[in-house]
Amino acid sequence: MHFLIKLLTTFAVIFFGLSALAQGHSEHADHHAQEHHDHEDHAHQASDGGPVSATSTGPALTHTDEIDSALAEGGEPIVADVLGVVCDFCALAMNKIFSKREEVAAIYVDLDTKALSLVLVPSASLSDDTIAELAVQAGYRIADIRRGDAALGSGA
Amino acid sequence: MNTCHALLFAALGFVVSAEALSRPVSYAGGWTLIGESDRQSSSALLHYTPTYKWSLGPRLEVNRDDHFALTTLHATRLAKRWFGSDYQGNLYFFGGAGMASGVDGNRLEDRFSLYGGVMADWETRSLFTSYRARYLEASHFGTQFMHAARVGFAPYEGDTGALHTWLMLEIDHRPSDPDSLTATPLLRLFKGPLLVEAGYNITVNQPLLNFTYRF
Numbered sequence: 001m002h003f004l005i006k007l008l009t010t011f012a013v014i015f016f017g018l019s020a021l022a023q024g025h026s027e028h029a030d031h032h033a034q035e036h037h038d039h040e041d042h043a044h045q046a047s048d049g050g051p052v053s054a055t056s057t058g059p060a061l062t063h064t065d066e067i068d069s070a071l072a073e074g075g076e077p078i079v080a081d082v083l084g085v086v087c088d089f090c091a092l093a094m095n096k097i098f099s100k101r102e103e104v105a106a107i108y109v110d111l112d113t114k115a116l117s118l119v120l121v122p123s124a125s126l127s128d129d130t131i132a133e134l135a136v137q138a139g140y141r142i143a144d145i146r147r148g149d150a151a152l153g154s155g156a
Numbered sequence: 157m158n159t160c161h162a163l164l165f166a167a168l169g170f171v172v173s174a175e176a177l178s179r180p181v182s183y184a185g186g187w188t189l190i191g192e193s194d195r196q197s198s199s200a201l202l203h204y205t206p207t208y209k210w211s212l213g214p215r216l217e218v219n220r221d222d223h224f225a226l227t228t229l230h231a232t233r234l235a236k237r238w239f240g241s242d243y244q245g246n247l248y249f250f251g252g253a254g255m256a257s258g259v260d261g262n263r264l265e266d267r268f269s270l271y272g273g274v275m276a277d278w279e280t281r282s283l284f285t286s287y288r289a290r291y292l293e294a295s296h297f298g299t300q301f302m303h304a305a306r307v308g309f310a311p312y313e314g315d316t317g318a319l320h321t322w323l324m325l326e327i328d329h330r331p332s333d334p335d336s337l338t339a340t341p342l343l344r345l346f347k348g349p350l351l352v353e354a355g356y357n358i359t360v361n362q363p364l365l366n367f368t369y370r371f
Contacts, residue, residue, distance in 0.1 A: 083239035086281050089370060090244075091316050092349055093183035111281065111316045114241055137184040139208035141239050 059113035060153025070106035070119035195362035223262035228254030267295035284308035304328035320346035
């Protein structure tokens with residue numbers, strides 16, 4: 001019984017101590033999500049001149065400064081749905097493996113959407129098979145790949 | 157040998173335990189430094205991952221209770237990984253072979269030793285569970301079987317690159333110990349390539365401190 005009381009007490013202290021952190025992060029996450037949404041709206045406007053709805057086939061390209069810069073250079077956008085991406089080590093592995101490729105100008109792994117966003121160097125190409133193989137080297141699997149307008153969320 | 161171990165610990169600047177808990181196999185070409193310290197032992201492992209299926213590297217473990225150190229070559233094999241859009245499960249086998257040496261005044265001669273075990277985990281972005289077991293054969297330094305299970309949850313789902321926080325509870329069972337069954341609540345913090353765990357074994361009043369750095 002003493003053991004159980006100590007265990008419950010310890011967890012209660014940790015839980016309540018972190019609840020404030022979680023609350024603060026939640027507000028930050030909401031803010032981040034709103035920023036992300038704004039970025040997407042901006043990208044959709046830029047891609048075809050008018051607002052469009054996201055494709056129903058999967059998440060669109062995640063926008064970061066690096067990705068937007070690579071897009072502006074004219075690189076091909078690619079979004080790959082990745083299975084098993086649940087933590088930052090997963091994201092780190094994908095980043096390390098894909099960043100070694102000279103075809104890749106920008107990369108971002110979004111844990112929220114479980115999607116790998118890539119923008120290639122202008123005129124470079126990367127086949128679906130190669131992307132799948134690189135994901136395997138990182139320890140993961142690709143479920144789907146979208147390119148061009150579909151990757152930007154403006155596909156049919 | 158004692159001086160050698162002391163220098164190794166000083167160089168690592170950390171103390172470490174039984175097995176690497178956090179993703180013991182990395183991406184192809186990746187290096188990982190893991191330090192663990194629990195109620196009984198401290199260890200350090202530096203491993204290289206040639207393919208995502210296995211990793212290999214030197215490992216040092218000091219058993220503080222029984223006053224011996226293990227210097228081994230440690231290998232981990234990813235036997236199976238289960239994928240889903242929002243979960244991942246893994247089954248690993250690991251083993252090590254090397255020398256056991258007395259420390260802290262233990263004058264027993266160095267002997268060949270080896271160990272082997274299994275690890276399994278399943279996690280989403282907010283739930284975690286794992287199990288590991290190890291059997292150690294260290295000649296006249298003794299044999300040991302241990303196994304441990306963990307459950308954990310994340311109070312929020314951290315974004316890519318943000319601070320990830322987990323609350324976990326580890327129950328470990330070492331049949332040969334006087335306190336064979338113990339519990340350790342712990343806090344896991346995770347940001348980018350660094351994972352740190354801090355906990356306290358409330359059964360035997362011993363701290364737990366682990367880290368993993370991937371590069």
